[in-house]
Amino acid sequence: MDQQRLLALLEDLRAGKVSAEAVISEVEAQGVEARGFEDLGFAKPDHNRAARLGFPEVVYAEGKQDAHLVEICHALLARSPRLLVTRLEAERYTRLAGELPAGHFNPTGRTLSCGQPARQVGQVLVLCAGTADLPVAEEAVETARLMGSQTTLVADVGVAGIHRLLNHREQIEAARVLVVVAGMEGALPSVVGGLARAPLVAVPTSVGYGTGLGGLAALMSMLNSCAPGITVVNIDNGFGAGYAAHLINALPAGE
Numbered sequence: 001m002d003q004q005r006l007l008a009l010l011e012d013l014r015a016g017k018v019s020a021e022a023v024i025s026e027v028e029a030q031g032v033e034a035r036g037f038e039d040l041g042f043a044k045p046d047h048n049r050a051a052r053l054g055f056p057e058v059v060y061a062e063g064k065q066d067a068h069l070v071e072i073c074h075a076l077l078a079r080s081p082r083l084l085v086t087r088l089e090a091e092r093y094t095r096l097a098g099e100l101p102a103g104h105f106n107p108t109g110r111t112l113s114c115g116q117p118a119r120q121v122g123q124v125l126v127l128c129a130g131t132a133d134l135p136v137a138e139e140a141v142e143t144a145r146l147m148g149s150q151t152t153l154v155a156d157v158g159v160a161g162i163h164r165l166l167n168h169r170e171q172i173e174a175a176r177v178l179v180v181v182a183g184m185e186g187a188l189p190s191v192v193g194g195l196a197r198a199p200l201v202a203v204p205t206s207v208g209y210g211t212g213l214g215g216l217a218a219l220m221s222m223l224n225s226c227a228p229g230i231t232v233v234n235i236d237n238g239f240g241a242g243y244a245a246h247l248i249n250a251l252p253a254g255e
Contacts, residue, residue, distance in 0.1 A: 038075055042068050045075045054247075055147050056080040058239065061110075062087040070099045073112075077101050082115035084146050086139060086239050109138030109238070117148035122249035124149045124242075125175035127165070127192060129158035129182035132207045136238040137181040140203065143242030144179075149249045151242075159187045172196050177245045181238065183207025186218025193227025199248050202232045203241045 009026065012018045036048035049057040057076055061069055069085075077083045083101060090107040093100070103114035124144045128137035134155060145151045157165040165188075172178065172195055181203040182188040189202035202225070204218035211217060215235035222232045233240040 040071060040075060043072050045072055047076070047079045050080060055243075056082055056084075058143075059083070059085045060087055061085050061089075061092070066092075066096055066099075070096060073101055077114055080115075082117070082146060083113075084143060085112040086110065086143075088112050106138055106142050108134050109142050110135060111139055111142040113142055113146045115146075117146060120145075120148055120150045122149055122176040123174060124151045124177045124179060124245045124249050125171055126151065126153045126179040126181065126242075127157055127168075127172075127188065128153065128155040129180075129184070129188045130207065131156055133181045133183055133205045136203055136205045136236050137179075139238030140179045140181065140242035140245070143239050144246045144249070147243065147246040147250075149177075149246045157188070158182065158184075159191055162191070165191065169195065177201070177249045179203060179241045179245050181205060181241070182222075183215060183218050184212060186221035189222050189230055189232075190225040190227045193225060193230050197229075200227075200230045201241045201245050201248075202230050203238060204232070204235050206236055 009018065009023050013020060013023050037044045037046050046057045059072055059076065073083060073085060088110050093105050093112065100112065101114050103112050105112050126137050126141050128134055137153060137155065141151050141153050152171065154168050154171065157168060172192065175196065175198050178192060178196055178198050178200045180189040180192050180200060183205035184207060186204050189200060193200050202222040204215045204222055206215035208217065219232065219235055222230065233244065
């Protein structure tokens with residue numbers, strides 16, 4: 001806080017124009033803005049994240065105490081028009097709905113989205129191999145959408161029924177960025193990568209039987225794909241895929 005503003009506040013306090021609580025609140029708020037984060041003791045919400053990276057800090061709900069989760073969410077949303085919470089299970093959301101900020105809850109994607117992007121750009125197409133992969137795919141959709149990408153989800157187009165995928169050929173060719181989500185042997189990104197000229201973010205999921213090794217088989221398959229232009233994120237990381245897809249999608253054409 002600059003000296004002139006502080007002196008003005010003190011003059012207003014002496015004249016009875018503002019309360020001591022209001023002065024304290026503004027001084028504390030200015031302190032938060034100056035250092036870029038707020039110290040809650042158990043967490044330090046990063047209020048400068050949007051200025052640095054273009055999107056506010058995202059809250060990973062899993063593993064956090066209920067009270068901590070609620071306070072972090074309110075602290076972030078108090079200084080940002082948008083908030084994304086990931087890995088928020090439906091039962092937990094139902095229990096905390098009255099305490100958490102109001103927003104759109106996606107029970108399949110396990111996300112809570114508060115606020116709206118200023119505008120939506122481009123086209124991110126999320127392809128999902130099977131219905132069991134939907135939680136990861138919908139996490140990617142909600143992330144890219146809240147960040148500001150026009151986002152479409154096409155579900156259940158895995159390689160076991162390749163005609164289902166080919167029925168969406170026009171959408172694949174029109175997309176600016178593709179997110180392809182698959183478990184089992186993880187073959188879908190290789191097939192789509194051979195059809196599309198757009199950048200492709202592949203997401204292995206932990207869906208599959210024993211030798212799928214919790215998604216490791218799909219991850220290795222995607223990392224070893226012979227189709228060009230494929231980037232792979234971690235197992236079940238729909239958030240990371242949606243975030244990366246939006247960053248690519250938001251680049252001006254030709255960059």
